[in-house]
Amino acid sequence: MNDPEVDGVDEALALLGPRQARKPERHRATPWAEARSVAARLGAAGPHRTRQVALDRALGGVLAQPLTALTDLPSFDTSAMDGWAVAGPGPWRVREGDSVLAGHGRTPPLPDGEAVRIATGARVPPGATAVIRSEHSRADAVGHLHAQRAVTHGQDIRPRGQECRSGDQLLPASTPVTPAVLGLAAAAGYDELPVVERPRVAVLVLGDELLTAGLPHEGLIRDALGPMLAPWLRALGADVTVTRRIGDDAEALYAAVSGSGADVVITTGGTAAGPVDHVHPVLREAGAELLVDGVKVRPGHPMLLARLAPSQYLVGLPGNPLAAVSGLLTLAEPLLRGLAGRRAPEANRAALRDEVQGHPHDTRLVPVGRATGRGAQGRATAPEPALVVPLHYNGPAMLRGIAAADGLAVVPPGGAGAGDVLEILALPWAATERCFT
Numbered sequence: 295m296n297d298p299e300v301d302g303v304d305e306a307l308a309l310l311g312p313r314q315a316r317k318p319e320r321h322r323a324t325p326w327a328e329a330r331s332v333a334a335r336l337g338a339a340g341p342h343r344t345r346q347v348a349l350d351r352a353l354g355g356v357l358a359q360p361l362t363a364l365t366d367l368p369s370f371d372t373s374a375m376d377g378w379a380v381a382g383p384g385p386w387r388v389r390e391g392d393s394v395l396a397g398h399g400r401t402p403p404l405p406d407g408e409a410v411r412i413a414t415g416a417r418v419p420p421g422a423t424a425v426i427r428s429e430h431s432r433a434d435a436v437g438h439l440h441a442q443r444a445v446t447h448g449q450d451i452r453p454r455g456q457e458c459r460s461g462d463q464l465l466p467a468s469t470p471v472t473p474a475v476l477g478l479a480a481a482a483g484y485d486e487l488p489v490v491e492r493p494r495v496a497v498l499v500l501g502d503e504l505l506t507a508g509l510p511h512e513g514l515i516r517d518a519l520g521p522m523l524a525p526w527l528r529a530l531g532a533d534v535t536v537t538r539r540i541g542d543d544a545e546a547l548y549a550a551v552s553g554s555g556a557d558v559v560i561t562t563g564g565t566a567a568g569p570v571d572h573v574h575p576v577l578r579e580a581g582a583e584l585l586v587d588g589v590k591v592r593p594g595h596p597m598l599l600a601r602l603a604p605s606q607y608l609v610g611l612p613g614n615p616l617a618a619v620s621g622l623l624t625l626a627e628p629l630l631r632g633l634a635g636r637r638a639p640e641a642n643r644a645a646l647r648d649e650v651q652g653h654p655h656d657t658r659l660v661p662v663g664r665a666t667g668r669g670a671q672g673r674a675t676a677p678e679p680a681l682v683v684p685l686h687y688n689g690p691a692m693l694r695g696i697a698a699a700d701g702l703a704v705v706p707p708g709g710a711g712a713g714d715v716l717e718i719l720a721l722p723w724a725a726t727e728r729c730f731t
Contacts, residue, residue: 323588323595326624326657326704332586333599333625337632341605343491349480352471355489356531356635361465361475364483367457371418374450378431378439379422382406385438394419409439418451425450458482468637490635492533496556497523500563501613502541502570518615518693519562523622527560529722530627531634542570552580557606557633560626563613565596573598573610582608586625590656590707593690594620599629614690620659623702623719642701642718647683652709661685661699662718682718 324332344358373379379394380386386409394401396415403420404410412418412425424445433439458464464478471487479487497520504517517539524534535556540546542564551559564573577584577600586599594617598610607629611621631638647665652658662682682703687694696702703710704717 323590324586326589326591329586329589329591329597329599330624330628334628334632334638336585336599336601336607337629337634340633342633342635344488345491346486347489348486349476349484352479352487352489353473353476355471355487355492357465357467357469357471357475358488358490358635360463360467361469361479361482361484361487363458363460363462363464365460366455367481368452368454371422371454372452373412373414373416373418373425374452375425375427376414377412377425377427377450378409379404379412379419379425380409380439380445381419381421381423384409384445385434385440388433388437388439390437422451423447468635470636492531493557493630493633494555495527495532495534495558495560495630496550496554497527497534497537498547498550498559498561499523499537499539500542500547500561500572504539506539519611519613519618522615522693523560523562523618526622526722527626527630530630531636532558532630542572544572544576547572548576548579551576551602551608554602554606558626558630559602559606559608560611561608562611562618565598565610565612577608589621589624591620591624592653592656592658593617594624594659595656597621597625599625612690615693616661616688616696617690619693619696619702623659639720642720643715644680644682644701644703644718645713645715646703646710647681647712649712650684650703650705650710652705652707655707657707658705658709659702659719660705661688661695661701662703663698663700680715 342358347355373394378386381404386407389404389408389410393411393413394416395413398416401410401417401419404422406421409426410419418425424447426439426441426445427450430442431439432442464482465475469475471489499517499520503514506517506520510516520537520539524537527534538550540550547561547564561573564571567574580602582600582602584598584600586597589595589597593614594612596612597617597620600608600610602608609621609626609629611618611626628638644662650658650660662684665681665683682700684703685695685699699721701718701720704719710716
């Protein structure tokens with residue numbers, strides 16, 4: 295990535311510098327950290343539906359139960375190398391015309407003073423005391439095997455149960471099912487895995503002004519959230535069952551919300567108090583319980599979280615694209631993470647290369663990229679770890695900054711100075727990279 299540009303000032307928010315005095319607060323809403331905690335607690339409380347899934351369909355799921363070994367690993371003493379199984383001290387008489395191969399059953403015991411060829415992964419014969427690698431041995435003309443270096447008891451033998459014993463816990467519940475987990479499960483004797491079912495999510499994109507194709511014209515704009523939300527939500531562990539576009543029609547919105555069988559309904563737009571902002575009236579008509587009604591964060595402060603039924607929720611995202619991303623990471627991500635049975639990730643932190651101006655009372659979420667230096671010849675040097683630079687194009691309606699970002703910095707009220715260490719919200723497609731500390 296090229297050098298990110300310095301963070302721009304969102305004049306519409308009347309942001310103040312980090313050293314300036316704060317003005318009296320004009321609105322009351324849930325603090326940002328508290329709002330995320332509410333969503334996380336609801337998700338962790340479940341309920342969590344589970345099912346048995348064949349190994350070849352379990353990738354990307356989350357373990358619903360601890361993974362315990364169904365057998366010892368290895369389940370018998372195994373040769374770790376191609377070479378010779380030997381019994382007792384050498385030199386050893388070579389057992390002619392015989393070899394111990396992987397996949398074969400029990401072999402005759404090996405008396406003291408004898409050696410037999412053995413392959414990697416083969417069952418070690420009873421009585422064998424060591425395996426000598428082929429390159430560390432030589433056979434003489436009269437059929438005796440000699441070791442070319444010291445032989446220790448048990449060398450190059452993987453003893454039964456070396457990795458685990460039957461009944462040992464291999465992995466805890468909530469572990470993501472990776473290719474390596476699939477391999478371990480297969481080795482431990484599993485044909486299926488118990489996984490948490492993905493929470494079902496319905497996305498409702500609201501607004502008369504949205505186009506699904508072509509260039510913006512005559513007061514109409516392209517829908518940026520419809521194409522973005524479904525893949526983003528899937529990356530958070532959700533099963534997006536439908537993405538519907540609904541105009542500024544309260545009755546149609548009520549029918550879609552009240553008739554949804556999804557675990558979580560995500561709406562975009564309509565969360566403020568304008569003439570066509572129907573989300574609050576629809577929630578009142580549906581008898582929903584507002585759990586978070588506005589968050590002290592910029593962009594995205596009109597976001598909300600409501601309970602539609604005992605185990606059904608609605609997350610209302612603002613209509614501006616970056617504000618919607620803010621709502622997604624503030625409320626939807628911790629809620630869905632919990633419902634999907636996933637553990638909370640460790641907090642990422644990084645130092646700012648440049649000052650970031652802040653809102654007087656609210657948290658700011660600012661797209662940031664990893665900082666890079668320039669060598670003496672103008673060549674880019676390796677990225678400096680745990681150092682980020684705020685990006686331009688971070689207004690509520692802009693996606694240009696987040697599209698180039700490695701994460702979002704959590705800027706406290708009042709702002710932050712160069713060198714300050716802040717929490718960084720990782721983006722799901724970059725979550726496996728150690729971008730931050």
